[in-house]
Amino acid sequence: MALDVNLLGTTTKVAIVTLRPGQVVYSEAGKFLFCSDDVVMETKLSAPTAGGQAQQQQPQAGGFGGLLRTAVDAGKRMAAGESLAFQHFHTNGGDGLLGLAGVIPGEMRAIELDGRTTWFAEKDAFVAAEAGVNFDIAFSGLRQGFSGGEGFVLEKFTGTGTLLIGGAGDFIDINPADYGGKIRVDTGCIVAWDHGIRYGVQRIGGLSRQGLMTAVLGGEGMSVATLEGNGQVILQSVTIDGLAKALQKNTGAGDKKTGVGGMGGIFSGSQD
Known part of the structure; x- marks a missing residue:
């Protein structure tokens, strides 16, 4: 039975999931919004298997090796900056209601995996998945990581x-x-791509005057990401770095306009 997901909202999407008996959904910590009272929420170190049970709850099947793999996977997620544990949701009775969302304003997409397709996503793109979807951490290579910044x-x-x-x-x-088989993208614009795409990093120009001008004044740094092949790529219209800089730049802007703690109050009209 397919997962019943309804994506609501405009500038910020929220996933409303109707959980049927026997279905299990897991999410990264911090993505949970609300649920009905009949939804059971548990925190576990690993994602559920297709049968709905967490991997670390089956020591008979994997023994010490299974427990070791669970610890390694959790440590790998933590080292990559992901949450150490997952939150699991299921219902023991009838249909349950579950609300999930990302941590920043923006879009959300439901992707159906068929067992033959692999998807890669930038760090922090994961919101939730149903049991049967395997979560892992991959690395794009040290050279690409140091060059691309966000694609490692x-x-x-x-x-x-x-x-x-x-x-x-x-x-x-x-x-x-x-578009000719290859596109160049700001590393902060990439959300996800399927296994038909090859990810890389390309330097912008060289150590020439124009190359340095692009890196320093163009706001793109010395490298951009490259995506090649025949497959689906999902980009985002706002970069996390751009959003952070905009918030930092405008922190306290309201106080400056009204003169709180500054000279603006002298020219902003009479104050009681």
């Missing part, structure tokens, strides 16, 4: 079921094959 640590999804990913701003769907 990737989230990798395989298996079958519904996957929910989120991003900042609006989503843009593009296939590099429609």
Whole structure:
């Protein structure tokens, strides 16, 4: 039975999930909003298997090796900056209601995995998935990581079921094959791509005057991401770095306009 997901909202999407008996959904910590009283919420170190049970709850099947793999996976997520544990949701009775969302304003997408397709996503794109979707951490290589900044640590999804990913701003769907087979993208604009795409990092120009001008004054740094092949790419219209800089730049802007703690109050009209 397919997961019943309704995406609501405009500038910020919220996933409303109707949980049927026997279905299990897991999310990264911090993505939970609300649930009905009949939904059971548990925190576990690993994602559930297709049968709905967490991997670390089956020591008979994997023994010490299974427990070791669970510890390694949890440590790998923590080292990559992801949450150490997952939150699991299921209902023991009738249909349950569950609300999930990303941590920043923006889009959300439900992707159906069929067991043959692998998806890669930027760190923090994962919102939730149903049991049967395997979550893992992948690395794009040290050279690419140091050059690209944001593309080193990737989230990798395989298996079958519904996957929910989120991003900042609006989503843009593009296939590099429609534009000569290769596109160059600001590393902060990438949300996710399927296994038909090859990810890389390309330096902008060289150590020439124009190259340095682009890096210092163009706001793009020395490198951009490259996406090649024939497959689906999801981009976001707002970069996390751009959002952070805008918030930092405008912190206290209201106080400055009204003159609180500054000279603006002298020219902003009479005050009681």
